[in-house]
Amino acid sequence: MASAKRNFTYEEDDEPIHLKKPKQQLPSPPVLLNSADCDLDFNIECNGVVGYGLNEEGFGYCWSGARATVGITKGRYCFGCIVVSSQRVDTDDTELDQHNLCRLGVSRGDDAVGALGETKNSFGFGGTGKFSNSGNFFNFGDRFGVGDIIVCCIDLESKPFGSIGFLKNGKWLGTAFQFDVDSLGLGVADSPLGLGLFPHVLLKNVVVQMQFSVEQGLVPLEGFRPWALAVTDGNAVIGPSLSDPKDCELIMMVGLPASGKTTWAEKWVRDHPEKRYVLLGTNLILEQMKVG
Template sequence: MATRPGGETAQPPPKRPRHHGDHAGPEPARVQLNPADCNLDFDVGASGLRGEALHGGGFAYCWSGARATAGVRRGGRYCFGCRVVAEQAVEMDDTEAGQRHLCRVGVSRGDYPVGDLGEAGGHSFGFGGTRKLSHQGRFFDYGARFGVGDTIVCAVDLDTKSMASIGFAKNGEWLGIAKYFDASHKGLGLVDAPVRPMQWESAIFPHVLLKNVVVEMQFSREDGLEPIDGYKPWTSAFADGNAVFGPVFDEQKECEVMMMVGLPASGKSTWAEKQVREHPEKRFVLLGTNLALDQMKVPGLLRKNNYGEHFDRLMDHATQIFNTLLDRAAKIPRNYILDQTNVYKSARIRKLRPFANYYKIAVVVFPSPNELNSRAAKRSKEMGKDVPAEAVDQMTANFVLPLSKDMPGSKEPFDEVIFVELSRDDAQINLDEMKRLLPRASAPSHGNVSSAYTRTVSAAGPSLSSGVEPPMNYSAVGEKRMTRLPQEEIDWTLAHVVDGPVPYYYESLKRENPSLLPSPEEQMDSSKVDLYNGARALYGVRERFAKYQAFVRAEYEKRGYVEVDDDFLARRARRRAYSDVLCAKAKEYVAQLVHTGELLVAPRNHHV
């Protein structure tokens, strides 16, 4: 006899006379996993019953959830099944083997976050493969462990008027009542309670939460469900008049994407979270790198004085997750809030390009400088979360307030721009003053191409394309003191692939602008100029190396050795040092953009 938490014996309810909905034939309606009510990284199979989530890279650390298309309220005893059919291959050497492939099965009210199950709040119940029952963020020992090959049946009783209950069975063996709960208007609001404005907020739905496993759901006998005695298949709720449909997709033209715009610690996330709470009917999906960190559910990640240590280690995963979800979001008609700094005009345009059919709103959060400093200090004190001052200076220097597409001179796609703190005029006045007070190195440059390079050139040396130094002469044999190249260098030079992969940010820049000369607008961004300098340096090195490789090959085949003059070695050393400086500046700029989410990370098959 199974025992529920608290030591009380728990048995399935007594058998009832078979209802016409209990027959073994096809059920009166079809229930399946709901592609409109799941995490963005969750994939529902063609049958509607198979569920799995992305699991490459950082996604291996993420839990991903989905609810069914129909829930129940008013009353009834219903059950559904979940069979774990496979584990997904992942690379998680830093995670215990028993924590890499997990499944949690249960129910949740339709307004509960689909990426959680049995955690914050009291509107969900979950049973996990580690033999834990979860509710309100607390975990209790219950039942037995389960994994690949096992079938878990979840049974909900809303008929018992004193207290409703939920229990589970594993492979046909009843594990006992897991939890009693109040389903009345004082509790979950499922029985003898008014229907909320969004009907799914007044019903509980089958819910699965997965981590690197594949499942097959069972909502009817036709799906393979073997109901627990005394409970009907979940689909029978339609015939009983107790079923409630979950949300469905809107058309893209009816959806909106809100892009937060503001410096770090300005209050963007606070505003976005409030918007989600106050508009449940829109079912906003929040997207951001910090939210991706939360989805990975890494213990202690945001604990005070521990943020920096974990942030550096996990930010690459979080950025990959965000970029993938952003790409998927544009194809899935939902309402979205993009919660990043988004201060770079070019990045805003790029991110919103796939959302052409959506209504696009920029939400600018620009508090007074004193208030911004106060919020940053508070966040640092409470969370140990700081963005490097240099990165904030760069963002400030390049911050352009967004314009709606109907405003003169606008090249941005926004249908609407909202300033939620300072007005546009006051924000612009304060932004101009903040830029004026920036350290000189952070301020954007002005003027033509050559003047835009002045600061970089004076710090690092002559431009590689300026013509200050004459072309290298590899074959001035007999005219100057000669040095024979080591055999190791000859072997490396001849084996080196000249047209190998280049960093993705250089490749993208050259594809968009083959001349690698910044436009007048780009010249205003000193860091973007550094990126162009680095790209020209790299491609220049590749071109010269091809000529050098041809010279080495010819000399080696002719003489069996290779000699160069000392002037060549000196010039090569200077060029290498200068190229290293330019590339370091470019990488620093790219790292800042990736850190703040303004630049997409490279695909896995690209050279970084």
């Protein structure tokens, strides 16, 4: 009986199917507090999940803020914040309830990190039991402080309005605010500013530990996914990075008093938002010393 022969070609790259290894998926970037998107006096430790501001001498009067490395443009996601401890300060000339505070929420990637809850595109819940947006403060939920765990839940899916709500120690405090998602301009193509909503903390003499994943201790509210999953879900934008030191730039102004240095610098900062300049000066310090 004649045997049938089959001809085939074999290239060097070919491997028998049973020997082929599945393609490895690149790991998603972790969600951490961002050293490239925080105030200059903000410290980040413990692999990016613990944050606090300087508190020595005059720094005890100052708020200090930071955003996370990953923002979202759609979906329902949540993240948590543990108020770990208070920092000792010598600020006896301020009210006792203004010594050690945490404000937690989200802001758009191009907002000032020191103004959480004080601009149109930022939303914050503070330890005094107040929620704020656009500089308007109103009573919401309970006061919170050392030992408390606050979970922030962002809904960008509900129509016609998205919303932000919070849990305190596992108890749902309710929806704090609703907003028009479209007006936020999230997910703008090719934007160098990261126009998503980013986790944001603004601190005054407290230490916090962030929870962006279940592995970090986050207990999500039903219907909301851990923030860290937004990358693999395709709903994330990545914040700025200091991976290339050449991207950093310092401009030093030299001139006589009242010669227009500050005016020129303020215009330069406004005209180059993609550079994320920090304008150092007395005005910055006074802004960080606000009460609230």
